[in-house]
Amino acid sequence: MTTNTPRIKHGWFRAVLFFISFFIFVTFFDLAGIAIVSLLTEYSFKEYISDTALLMENKMMLLMMVCQLAGTLFTVWLFQKYINREPFSSIGIEFSGYKNDFIFGLLIGSGLIVMGFSILIIFNFISVSSLQFSFIDQLFYLCLFAVVSINEEIAMRGYILQNLSSSFNKYIALALSSLVFMIMHIGNPNMSAIPLFNLFLAGLFLGIYCIHRKNLWFPIGAHFTWNYFQGPVLGFEVSGNEVNSIFIQSLDGSDLITGGQFGFEGSIILTVFMITGIIYLDRKFSSSSKKLN
Secondary structure, three states: OOOOOOOOOOHHHHHHHHHHHHHHHHHHHHHHHHHHHHHHOOOOHHHHHHOOHHHHHOOOHHHHHHHHHHHHHHHHHHHHHHHHOOOHHHHOOOOOOOHHHHHHHHHHHHHHHHHHHHHHHHOOOEEEEEEOOOHHHHHHHHHHHHHHHHHHHHHHHHHHHHHHHOOOOHHHHHHHHHHHHHHHOOOOOOOOHHHHHHHHHHHHHHHHHHHHHOOOHHHHHHHHHHHHHHHHHOOOOEOOEOOOOOEEEEEOOOHHHHOHHHOHHHOHHHHHHHHHHHHHHHHHHHHHHHHHO
């Protein structure tokens, strides 16, 4: 529990300053990561900057993301210590007592994408031509998407959402943090209106759980298994990025249904999933709050 008053009174202002600092520090750590990678591989710093797909091809994206996570952790630590004057763990990373939230998140993330894949299979929007398995590829993607989920959740739901919540009611805080989450992905390949909207809804879905349970383990778990099962297992693009997968599949039908080259995150089926999940979680937690009162 914190006993100190934040140096900056308004949570929304802390969130804005954090986002600016986050962008600066993470960019610096990104560039440092690329510099390290260029020393370890045949490609130059300039080549990696001009074609970041090279990082995925030679498995160096993991090192890059670890550097990015280091930038995120440094920024959050800096703000927690000197601006919020709270312990780092207060962003919601204490695992004790929240194991079930993490397990539930793992199940929800994998369950939603498997359910979506199954619907597309049943109605012939996807055909699977073959299966392939590479232990090295799967280990790489497991580690990569674990780092990605921790990185994004600590920044978005851990710091930004919690500080916005101290200035606004939960719905405004959720909407603003989800908007930031959406904007962070706006430069992804093959982006269009539906994927953007679904990313916004995903921010609401993950944020509702976080704001009521006061921890990040559900969103980290759901974010991780969603990405991992979507791409490396089932063969969709992950937010527009192509990955090697176990299922070799091809899409047949409207991008509105299948998600097209952005992945299942571009499907209106996911839109329905997310809206249903948001309504369910909000009613569930609102009902629990009324019973406690």
